[in-house]
Amino acid sequence: MDDVRFAVIGAGMAGLACAHELARADAKVTVFERSRGLGGRLATRRIGQLAFDHGAQFMTTRSRPFGRYAETALRAGVLDAWRPRIMEDDRTWPAPIEDWWIGQPGMSALVRPLARNIDIQGGIAVHELIPSQRGWELQTDSGRQNVTFRAVAVAVPAPQAFALLGPHGRSFQHIGGVRMAPCWTGMFAFDPPIDLGADARRWTTGPIVWAACNSSKPGRPQTPQCWVLHASSGWSRDHLDLDAAEAARLLLQAFEEGVGHKLPTPVHQDVHRWRQALVEQPLGLSCLVDEETSAGACGDWCIAPRVEAAFESGRSLAHSLLSMAGLSARVTRP
Numbered sequence: 001m002d003d004v005r006f007a008v009i010g011a012g013m014a015g016l017a018c019a020h021e022l023a024r025a026d027a028k029v030t031v032f033e034r035s036r037g038l039g040g041r042l043a044t045r046r047i048g049q050l051a052f053d054h055g056a057q058f059m060t061t062r063s064r065p066f067g068r069y070a071e072t073a074l075r076a077g078v079l080d081a082w083r084p085r086i087m088e089d090d091r092t093w094p095a096p097i098e099d100w101w102i103g104q105p106g107m108s109a110l111v112r113p114l115a116r117n118i119d120i121q122g123g124i125a126v127h128e129l130i131p132s133q134r135g136w137e138l139q140t141d142s143g144r145q146n147v148t149f150r151a152v153a154v155a156v157p158a159p160q161a162f163a164l165l166g167p168h169g170r171s172f173q174h175i176g177g178v179r180m181a182p183c184w185t186g187m188f189a190f191d192p193p194i195d196l197g198a199d200a201r202r203w204t205t206g207p208i209v210w211a212a213c214n215s216s217k218p219g220r221p222q223t224p225q226c227w228v229l230h231a232s233s234g235w236s237r238d239h240l241d242l243d244a245a246e247a248a249r250l251l252l253q254a255f256e257e258g259v260g261h262k263l264p265t266p267v268h269q270d271v272h273r274w275r276q277a278l279v280e281q282p283l284g285l286s287c288l289v290d291e292e293t294s295a296g297a298c299g300d301w302c303i304a305p306r307v308e309a310a311f312e313s314g315r316s317l318a319h320s321l322l323s324m325a326g327l328s329a330r331v332t333r334p
């Protein structure tokens with residue numbers, strides 16, 4: 001099996017779920033990740049004592065495989081339950097029927113059990129996939145990799161996946177129909193803490209759709225008290241080109257309008273612009289794979305804007321690639 005070597009591009013939940021499944025079938029896998037850290041949109045920004053989960057806020061588990069993965073993560077100490085008091089507009093919300101799970105100590109930790117024993121090349125962005133007689137070669141920002149991969153799994157957001165795979169097969173043209181929405185995220189810390197009557201607030205109208213007290217999540221620093229705000233897709237799209245200082249000012253102002261009163265001056269403020277945050281129009285398939293070229297794509301954008309969808313898509317692509325390479329997936333517990 002020495003010659004069966006897979007490349008996975010992207011170390012978010014989809015890419016690592018794919019790599020983990022390939023490795024469980026004893027295939028050789030190398031993951032290339034543009035950032036230094038793992039997790040993609042499962043992200044935590046730390047500044048001194050402060051911590052903000054500024055991407056995904058929590059995850060739910062609806063399928064058995066993902067439920068089993070959550071059990072593994074719980075045993076590994078990287079998963080915890082979050083039971084916030086919730087308000088929508090001005091009404092208190094009943095507790096969610098599903099459990100809300102968070103990463104420990106931050107959201108990115110949720111992928112750690114998948115990354116164990118996987119060869120991950122961090123800080124390397126893949127710019128081009130080059131077909132060769134024996135498979136695929138990769139052009140990266142640190143030059144051309146001198147390895148040929150039998151198959152390649154692209155696990156990056158839809159527009160980047162389209163740029164990499166678009167030139168290589170008709171089936172990848174479908175990625176062009178996927179639409180992802182941006183999200184401006186505000187990160188504000190207050191000292192002394194503020195009391196908004198809930199740990200998480202949602203709004204059905206206005207620029208802000210979500211505000212969560214990060215400090216209310218287990219294992220997060222309590223003081224200064226950290227809040228994460230998410231702007232709506234529409235507002236984020238209309239204000240995509242704002243500079244950071246103006247975005248912070250407008251987000252804080254909209255937050256004050258949402259809660260109905262002035263807030264103390266934050267002791268820290270920061271913003272992040274997610275250009276590809278949430279899937280608005282998914283592909284409608286669990287993954288995309290092209291048998292002729294031995295390449296495929298996965299990600300939340302195949303199914304739905306959820307962490308679990310990314311996991312499901314990554315596993316699905318791994319199973320397709322393994323069967324194309326004549327290998328079988330392990331059916332035992334992860």
Ligand SMILES: Cc1cc2nc3c(=O)[nH]c(=O)nc-3n(C[C@H](O)[C@H](O)[C@H](O)COP(=O)(O)OP(=O)(O)OC[C@H]3O[C@@H](n4cnc5c(N)ncnc54)[C@H](O)[C@@H]3O)c2cc1C
Nearest residue numbers: 010012013014034040041056057126277299300306307310
């Ligand atoms: C603001 C926000 C809030 C959200 N809230 C929730 C929530 O509460 N619950 C929930 O279930 N989901 C939520 N989501 C969605 C969830 O985060 C995603 O569904 C999931 O994390 C997507 O995983 P992925 O692996 O498909 O993609 P990503 O996490 O985007 O991973 C892709 C990876 O590929 C890397 N990459 C990109 N291009 C290249 C390249 N050329 N070369 C190498 N590497 C590359 C990126 O750096 C990244 O690490 C939220 C997302 C955002 C942004």
